Amino acid sequence: MSSLAASAMEYVVDAAQRSVLFLDVMRQRGDQYREHLAQTAPHVLQYAAELIVDGRTLDEPVNYALVRIIPPKGVEIDSERRPFIVVDPRAGHGPGIGGFKADSEIGVAMKAGHPCYFVGFLPEPMPGQTIERIARAEARFIEKVISLHPKADGKPCVIGNCQAGWAIMILASLRPELFGPLIIAGAPLAYWAGVHGKYPMRYSGGLLGGSWLTALASDLGAGKFDGAWLVQNFEGQNPSNTLWAKQYNVYSKVDTEADRYLDFERWWGGHVNLNAEEIQFIVDELFIGNNLAAGKIEMSDGQKVDLRNIRSPIVVFCSEGDNITPPQQALDWILDCYADVDEIRAYGQTIVYTVHQSVGHLGIFVSGGVAKKEHAEFSSNIDLIDVLPPGLYEATFEAKNEETASSDLVVGQWVMRCEPRTLDDIKAMGGNSPADERRFATAKRVSELNLAAYRKFLQPWIRTMVTPQAAKLMQELHPLRLQYEAFSSKNPWMGAVKPAAEAIEDKRKPVSGDNPFLAFQELISKQIVHALDSWRDAQEAVSETVFLNLYGSPLLQASLGIDPRSEPSRRREMSAEHRALLEKRIAELKAKIGEGGLREAAIRGLLYIGSARGMVDERSIEALRQVRRDYGGPRSTLAEFKMLVRDQFFMLILDQEGALAAIPKMLPDSLDQRRGAFSAMRSVLSAAGEITGERARRLQQLEGLFGLDAKQERGALVAPFDPKAKAS
Template identity: 55%
Template structure:
């Protein structure tokens, strides 16, 4: 008897056949994904081994030319300055200030700032700026110090300035993560070399944070200070392995490290492999530091937090004082960054200054922008951040350079159909700067006096433990740890072994390449609605949740142990930090600089003589600032008009970028000193030539109205300015 057609097949038999089919489809797909995942790990391992044999491994996605080899300097270092070769079709404007991207030497190799087309380097080139990159070799020069690196970076900027004599401004320097604090130190020592400084995810205030959110700042306390750093350097025969820093970063998010990242590769291996390999090429190439470099970083920054308190000095006795920096400082940070939270990226401002007026008096311009969710690496790796935050900052850097002293927040919003004069806006986002106060920084959260006392106790305990280790244990460790054993320990580090073990060096991986080719030729992805696939995804979510629960519990216990241990009055008294009356000591603050205060007083006295000095350019700048001041904001549209007006001037009469910056700064300070007197003096600045006065008035209107209609107070001020220029108030 012939078999019944499918439509007449019994329901139980149809269910069995269907069940066999979806199970078979799933297991075929799972097997194929396993092979493809292993092949991806094999490629990663081979890349790792290849890079260990390279003299200068990097992940830069742009061609470049070597400009300066840091090993040839009087104080040699393993840093290099290279010039980025602009891609075909990219026009570089020699009048624009060059961009210098400095990559972090925080365990990983160089190139992350220019790994993709949409990157910090990419957006700088697209904006027409000449571009340079500062990277480093995997091994340090014996004996090099952090100060040597700062000296080398200063030399790099001197070379760049000589190569671009026609640039309308000093180099713009971008410091990613660790490179940020290093650049800030260099700028504090050699402020005359720098144009605007952009800090991307850079920690400067190491004790800062909020309870329950920033566990990395507790590591120094949980380890008993920096004696383990010293031990690691001694076991490494004078070398500190950057793989340890990578491991610290990974420990912050165990769910991602131990499950989400590998599972994401396995689950989406057909489309994820390329991206995974690109990132792991950078992430999986740890570099080395001299032990004394890492010890300096741990003692002075991570645990000591000495940068913002002015306790760091150069070898010739100069204090590294961040208040010395004369260039605009732009800080890019994110609430989603668990390595450099906003408090650590911005806390240095409140460490240096108690009052808003101090920022202005000191002549510093500080701009910050807060992303809501992007993680630490995304700040300088994500294409979305590059095409939005970095692109806008790059295109508006000259505008930032003109800002008068003070604190501002950069607000970036999408352009819509109702945006006035949208043709003046670069790209699809509007870049706006809004005046802020120190209260806005404090509102982000931070330590109270008791917390600062706890971290100060950690620093003191660290000094004691480090001293005990150096006295009693170091002599034995250094005798036992030789170069060969140190090198073997580095090769056996888990962060290296997990790469090498899947490479072709492992005989067990020999059949994987051929199997992967066979799988790709006959790939059978499972249907998205397969119930076993749904079970797999459910299991993955449960594993992720478990790891997240573990992280939350671990971080809570770490914080509780830290707070309890280092908040103990007994321990604080034992290390000499308890005040006589039992209260906490006041917050450490940088010392007064009498020379700077004298210079500020002299500058203010000189301002008194300049109310009626400067002619028409001063009158125009003063009027623009006066009318805009109540709004507390400015956007790129007015600056575009100002640029266009400046370019209309004959070249021999056109003010240079430095002169324009000084002009706006001085007019702002005059208005701040005595606004009524400054405005009343405007007629004394105007020329007798009526045509010139009208040209100046038209420039004021064009700049101020480029951003759309003024608010009522702005309109009132503009009408008053019209009268001072001899124009009808109705023209305003």
């Protein structure tokens, strides 16, 4: 037999075996889907959990629940460390993706020693459940966690993934006192934002005529919206993966890929429902209305949602590779809320963002690589973020190696830095022109008119015709559900697949990697992916062109009351009330510039010298943490220390010359105390590397302000800081 014929025979045997094994994986997926649906509280959490609060028992019941994650064997938790609360997205799927595996948001937080809690939900909403009611329930959950950790060094860090991100931001603006740092992963907050040629999902509302279709889908569901439609929208963004690559990857690697595929599909196929009121709020107020950053969302008690009310640090994690929540949608709310960084500081806000270069939407909170890097660093350095002076920062990461200075102060495998940024850095990512803003405003107005027409003329008839039984049947016949059912053991045609697969596993003959027919198979697969991607790109280009031209029509805009010549700006001015509070606060800080002792003088000096470097390094903060522990004494809690840092930071901004001039008067007479404090300052500043340039000049300036003669004190200052010499 020729070599080519032998290769062909080898490939045919392998392909036939792989086909049967692939069908068996599909059968397992279908059976897994049915088992998942049969559970009362289906989830994909890897960790054991203890129910703390069942939202169904609240005065205003919701289908959400708070659970405590039970640490696995070998993981030590410090109950006095800041607790973490992971809130999973209810965007069509069931809960658990934040604790999907060991390398996950929950996993890395527990490895850092933090107690962990999880907010999940049941498949069916409670009657009358709304987004506002859910927010109140989540506030109760956070209050409960706070009560369980009265000695914790800081309020809970809350992680909101995707849909949960904007929900947590809404709650934090209404109840800012409940929150420690917020980590918002892959969450859209500025829904119109984007750039031409990318991210076409933002055009969907306008191309479909607005939210009337959302109301129709809810009416066809007898008052409930099927989350499978949301999942289908996500899948439509990447047809090559949905229609081919995902399945082909299993088929081509069926010996090794089945378990990973089935684990993910257990979550991907766990569709949940939303009440009509919930989804209508989401679409009208957020996706099409874009009212969150504009401050136009109002609660039933009249309280308006203003993101500027949030007092906790906000960490925004997004990715260039995310076509569901691109960086513009994750970050442009900052441009809507603030004129510049000084205004961010005026509201006392700390915003840290990081932009991944390639990971997709789901990878932001399920990728093991992301968990080991970004989420692990955020968890390990959450106290660093909490004490950052107000402003806008970008978190950057550098791999730790043998040449890393003070590597013993680096917690993980990466060195995290927070580098100051301005609004120009966000604008440089691209965004909407005034013409684009008019287009989206026009689409919003068309949506309002179409929804009103539907509610008046069609909705009464639809609601009369749709029975609960018909709604259930339509839900069961949804294409995404049928694909699971069709390949499950419920299908009699699949009965022979399992024994055939078991027989093949005993006689498996994988094809060799250099088989030419296998190479041809890969080539065909790549061509299919390319064809589907090309089709998607063409479709997206047409969609964008239609949207831009239709809603950019001056005639349509004028007919809807939108001036075609206007240059709309969504940025809000600071209220007179906040400006008055700010002026009062400025006067108080200026009056206190000369107050304080050695502790205040040392922090002021550190901020003055550190500002010359233009970034904050985790090594410096870890050194400061050690100094605070040894030198600061038990009187200083993290909250008190944070306020101390902020006060000294603002004093330097308001009157740098006066703040520095006041330092000698704040120091004790004891030379040993001043020398000890200055040595501690020097150790903190040198933790991230040698002190050079402007920082060295400022350090010498502080040396004089501390009354330490450089020539006489040089040797003493090199010695390690002695905690026994600390000030009272």
